[in-house]
Every structure is written in structure tokens, then in C-alpha cells.
Amino acid sequence: MPRYRPARRFRAGSVTKTFTAVVLLQLAAEGRVDLDSPANRYLPEPLPDDRITVRHLLGHRSGLYDYTNDMFHDTVPGFEAVRNKVFSYQELIGLSTARPLNNAPGAAYSYSNTNFVVLGQLIEHITGTPVATHYRQRIFEPLWLRNTSYVHPGTTLSGSYARGYLRPDDTGLPLVDSTEQTLSWAQSAGAVVSNAADLNRFFSALLSGRLLPDRQLREMTTMVPVTADGKQSYGLGLRSRQLSCGTTVHGHTGTVQGYYTYAFTTSDGTRSMTSLANTSNNGTVNATLGATLEASFCGSGAAASRRTASVPSFTEDIAPRITRN
Ligand code: REY
Numbered sequence: 001m002p003r004y005r006p007a008r009r010f011r012a013g014s015v016t017k018t019f020t021a022v023v024l025l026q027l028a029a030e031g032r033v034d035l036d037s038p039a040n041r042y043l044p045e046p047l048p049d050d051r052i053t054v055r056h057l058l059g060h061r062s063g064l065y066d067y068t069n070d071m072f073h074d075t076v077p078g079f080e081a082v083r084n085k086v087f088s089y090q091e092l093i094g095l096s097t098a099r100p101l102n103n104a105p106g107a108a109y110s111y112s113n114t115n116f117v118v119l120g121q122l123i124e125h126i127t128g129t130p131v132a133t134h135y136r137q138r139i140f141e142p143l144w145l146r147n148t149s150y151v152h153p154g155t156t157l158s159g160s161y162a163r164g165y166l167r168p169d170d171t172g173l174p175l176v177d178s179t180e181q182t183l184s185w186a187q188s189a190g191a192v193v194s195n196a197a198d199l200n201r202f203f204s205a206l207l208s209g210r211l212l213p214d215r216q217l218r219e220m221t222t223m224v225p226v227t228a229d230g231k232q233s234y235g236l237g238l239r240s241r242q243l244s245c246g247t248t249v250h251g252h253t254g255t256v257q258g259y260y261t262y263a264f265t266t267s268d269g270t271r272s273m274t275s276l277a278n279t280s281n282n283g284t285v286n287a288t289l290g291a292t293l294e295a296s297f298c299g300s301g302a303a304a305s306r307r308t309a310s311v312p313s314f315t316e317d318i319a320p321r322i323t324r325n
Helices: 013-029 054-058 075-082 089-097 113-127 131-140 196-207 214-220 283-298 304-309
Strands: 192-194 232-234 239-242 248-256 259-266 272-277
Touching: 013 054, 013 113, 013 131, 013 192, 013 196, 013 214, 013 248, 013 259, 054 113, 089 113, 113 131, 192 196, 196 214, 196 248, 196 259, 196 272, 248 283, 259 283, 272 283
Parallel strands: none
Antiparallel strands: 232 239, 239 248, 248 259, 259 272
């Protein structure tokens, strides 16, 4: 594989969810959407349960089934089946609502791409403007993120970029170059392309209050623990991790075929870190990448035992039933 240069672009996967959440929370600040109202008030076609609120979608508490469970049960065949497809939001939502909810709305955290596909549809429905335009006008341009774009349904990355290589489930087979794809299976849940400098700038700007008014930033950073030890939490389109040295960082992770991303910043946005691997479906690589958080924010003095203690033993962007280690 060619040497990776840090300025190169890559597919940031679910880090896109934070961009989508920022757009939604700006719309909330403008009085165009109420977080605690039923999502059905703002959607062209109703979800099967009126109790699902906009806040439940943003915090992965709607219970909506993650259709990528089924889609990527077999990694390479699943990928090849969708890599050139263009889905409507409604088609993806239909794949989810054909199944029962994982939990009653609001009752539990259950990470699901469906939530952020519904939010993309909601944003477009209430504003009449594509999400791509919102990301550009509200985030990319004001922050001068010149290496960041929303690439859907086009399949190619522009400028200087890292190619991505997907590991097959049969690990003896060669890696699959997965760089080009529509990413239509994720759209507003995963189709942003960026580079490390831009993601650092984005999360620093967000946590230091340059993208949202105080009230909405407080809503976004109000965290609910998602692991038994309480060290990993989710807010609204934003993760947080309590590290071994006591520092808490906020950001997001991403997993799309050929790319793993970790992009996090300190609570005040002063120090940020983005790390990338240009391969995926490999738990060892993902855990190694997770450890870069400890190394970056706690320093090389962090004891190895403490460092491994906070490395996730699972691939958190992938719905539990398709997780591999
Ligand atoms: C999809 C499968 C993961 C990735 C996903 N990503 O939902 C969203 C996210 C956008 O949260 C694929 N794994 C891999 C498999 C496992 O296919 N059978 O590792 O590239 O970022």
C-alpha cells in the first residue's frame, strides 16, 4: 500500500452524523424544528411509532432497526451488492421499518444508521434544500474546510486521497479496493469525505461554540452512558470517551468499507486528534486506532495497562450482530 500522507482525503463514515446533527441543531436554534416533538410532524411519510421524537433519532434512542445488519452480514458480497446502487431515503427507511423496533422509543440506546437517514430526510423535507447544501453553507464554507465534501451519489473522491481496502470475512483472501462507491446505503449517516486537518478544525470549532448557540451545544453534549463502566457516552450525534488520565474527549468514529476513522477533541475544543486506517472489517486494526486516543490525549506516559483498558473490544459503528473481532 502506498505511504499515507496526512493531508489526504478519506471517507469519514459516521463522523458524518455529527455534521448532520449540527445542521439539525442549527435548524432547532432557528425555531424550525422542536427536538421533543414527534419526528412524524416533520416527515413526508410517517414512521410506524408516533412516540419517536427528533431527540430520540439524534441520540440513537428511537429503537429503529439498523438495516445495515442484514445488508453487510456477508462483508464483500454485501458491499458489492450496494456499491453502485442509489437508494432514496424512503427505501432505506422501509428496510428498517419492515422489522420491529429494537426497543420502545426513548427506552434504550441502540446505535442505528436508520436514525441519521431519517434525519437527512427530515432536514430536506422541512427546508426543501438538499443536505449537501446545508453542510456546505452552514459548516464547510464558514470553517474553510476545503478538503471536506458530501459525496453522494457520485462514487469518486477528488484531489489527493487515500484508497480504502476492505478485508474479506475469509481473511486469507486478498483485500478488496473499496474506494469507489455511491455510499448511498448511508447518505446523511455516512457520506462525508474529509481529511485529518479539516476534521480537527470541525470538532474544535464545534466544541468551542463556533457552530451552535450555547443552548444547542449543551443539548448536543448532554451525554448518556452507553457502556456499563460509564466511560463511553453518546449525546446528540456526538460520542464522548473518558480516558485513563481523566480527560474527556468528544467526537465521533466512522466505519465504511476500506476506512476506519477516529476524530475527537477536548471538551473545550482546544486539542483535537483524527486518526485513520485505510482498511476495515478488521477488529485488530480498529482497536489499535482506538488506542491513538489514549496516546494523543494522555501522552506516552500513560501506562500500557490503562491504555488497553479503554480500547473498545468491539467495532462500535457496526450493528452488534455483524461485529467481527
Ligand atoms: C457497515 C459495515 C458499517 C462495514 C456501518 N457504518 O454501519 C456506518 C458507521 C456508516 O457507523 C464493514 N463491515 C467494514 C462489514 C461487517 O461488512 N460484515 O468493516 O468495512 O460508520
